[in-house]
Amino acid sequence: MAASKIRQIFEELKEDLPLKRTVVLRIVPMKGHASCSLSDSEKLITICINSRDSETVQTDSIIHEYGHAMEYDQLGNHSKFWGECQAKAYTAWAKRH
Numbered sequence: 001m002a003a004s005k006i007r008q009i010f011e012e013l014k015e016d017l018p019l020k021r022t023v024v025l026r027i028v029p030m031k032g033h034a035s036c037s038l039s040d041s042e043k044l045i046t047i048c049i050n051s052r053d054s055e056t057v058q059t060d061s062i063i064h065e066y067g068h069a070m071e072y073d074q075l076g077n078h079s080k081f082w083g084e085c086q087a088k089a090y091t092a093w094a095k096r097h
Contacts, residue, residue, distance in 0.1 A: 016092040019073040034061035036068035045069045
């Protein structure tokens, strides 16, 4: 998948579901499909997507990880609230695609 496509989805999610904290996207070769992390200072959320994955997996991964970013933005940690966040991210994506 072209990096521009996944970046477009990321920008759409940021527009539709804005966060208070800064969120950045990295598309890199990695083990696993994706990750989302909150910096030690708790000011930066980083989403990493595996550049070697298929378009379908990358799309699912950015939606999944943006749900975590929303959760970290609101709570600062991983919780049961992630499911609601992921559903909102998926709905925002589905409305555009």
